[in-house]
Amino acid sequence: MALEQSMGDRLTLPAVCAPMFLVSNPDMVREACLAGIMGALPRQNARSFEMFEGWLAEIRQALDEHKAANPDSRIGPLAVNLATQMDAEEASRHLDLAKRYGVEVIISAVGNPTELAARVHDAGLKIFHDVTSMRFAEKAIAAGVDGLTCIGSGGGGHSGNVGHLVLVPRIRRIFDGTLLMAGSISTGAAIRAAEILGADLAYMGTRFIATQEAAVDPDYARMLTEGHSEDLMFTPKIAGVAANWLVPSMERVGLDPKNLPQPAGHGMGSKHLPEGVKPWKNLWSAGQGIDLIDDVPSIAELVTRLRREYVAACDAASFADVARMVDQALDAKAVD
Numbered sequence: 605m606a607l608e609q610s611m612g613d614r615l616t617l618p619a620v621c622a623p624m625f626l627v628s629n630p631d632m633v634r635e636a637c638l639a640g641i642m643g644a645l646p647r648q649n650a651r652s653f654e655m656f657e658g659w660l661a662e663i664r665q666a667l668d669e670h671k672a673a674n675p676d677s678r679i680g681p682l683a684v685n686l687a688t689q690m691d692a693e694e695a696s697r698h699l700d701l702a703k704r705y706g707v708e709v710i711i712s713a714v715g716n717p718t719e720l721a722a723r724v725h726d727a728g729l730k731i732f733h734d735v736t737s738m739r740f741a742e743k744a745i746a747a748g749v750d751g752l753t754c755i756g757s758g759g760g761g762h763s764g765n766v767g768h769l770v771l772v773p774r775i776r777r778i779f780d781g782t783l784l785m786a787g788s789i790s791t792g793a794a795i796r797a798a799e800i801l802g803a804d805l806a807y808m809g810t811r812f813i814a815t816q817e818a819a820v821d822p823d824y825a826r827m828l829t830e831g832h833s834e835d836l837m838f839t840p841k842i843a844g845v846a847a848n849w850l851v852p853s854m855e856r857v858g859l860d861p862k863n864l865p866q867p868a869g870h871g872m873g874s875k876h877l878p879e880g881v882k883p884w885k886n887l888w889s890a891g892q893g894i895d896l897i898d899d900v901p902s903i904a905e906l907v908t909r910l911r912r913e914y915v916a917a918c919d920a921a922s923f924a925d926v927a928r929m930v931d932q933a934l935d936a937k938a939v940d
Contacts, residue, residue, distance in 0.1 A: 792913025
């Protein structure tokens with residue numbers, strides 16, 4: 605495994621509160637870091653560079669003040685999500701800002717990360733890139749990224765269609781960097797399962813949308829706590845790229861899930877949708893992990909619960925444990 609010890613030692617749980625478009629905010633990121641997991645802030649959620657800087661300054665001040673008052677506390681690493689398409693000048697401005705406020709990891713998603721990876725490394729930071737298939741993983745590895753976020757089937761947002769049981773171990777065979785498993789993770793047991801499959805960290809989105817700090821539309825939170833995976837549709841017809849979308853959110857804005865408009869061209873875009881209908885603004889995505897979400901706790905409460913579940917999963921006796929105990933007992937009896 606390749607999670608740096610200096611980073612792992614500051615975690616209370618091997619997990620990331622994923623950056624989510626129009627959802628993640630400074631309160632979420634701050635509370636995730638204070639709870640001892642990685643918190644990630646998307647650049648695209650801020651209307652301006654100045655607003656983004658203000659958010660980072662606010663988060664850093666809160667983390668530093670907490671650490672000063674609680675020297676032994678574990679504070680998770682801070683990450684930001686940047687677009688791969690940034691030109692050199694824009695990337696330089698954002699990476700300088702990231703370093704100034706103690707950001708350690710840059711997260712990128714769609715697009716070729718080669719140029720961004722080089723700039724991130726020049727700035728002395730790490731870069732994790734989202735992948736949904738072996739082809740994209742191989743390209744990201746060739747680009748020199750430090751981590752791969754393996755998004756398996758059932759994830760929210762831009763999900764893949766390959767199961768985690770295959771995707772994570774297969775990518776681990778060819779990559780010795782930091783590996784993150786994403787998609788349908790809502791419990792501490794699932795975080796432990798990610799480790800068993802070969803991942804270093806669990807990358808969690810939907811579960812953190814249903815938290816108090818997310819401050820999403822009450823209808824969105826209700827769909828997450830009352831809905832099921834049967835309420836999801838995996839389709840490229842909403843944003844141009846395949847993702848899992850909540851059918852009730854389609855119906856809420858007057859769309860017929862069985863007769864969705866066809867996107868024009870390829871790639872991301874929503875111009876084909878009716879006026880006023882916007883992906884992630886009033887059309888909402890979610891992962892299949894909603895089957896295991898039934899409340900809206902604070903992030904601190906959620907991480908405490910996840911850690912308890914994770915520890916229980918780590919302590920659970922396996923078939924190998926039982927077989928080993930039986931063998932030891934038989935050996936002892938044979939000696940007698």
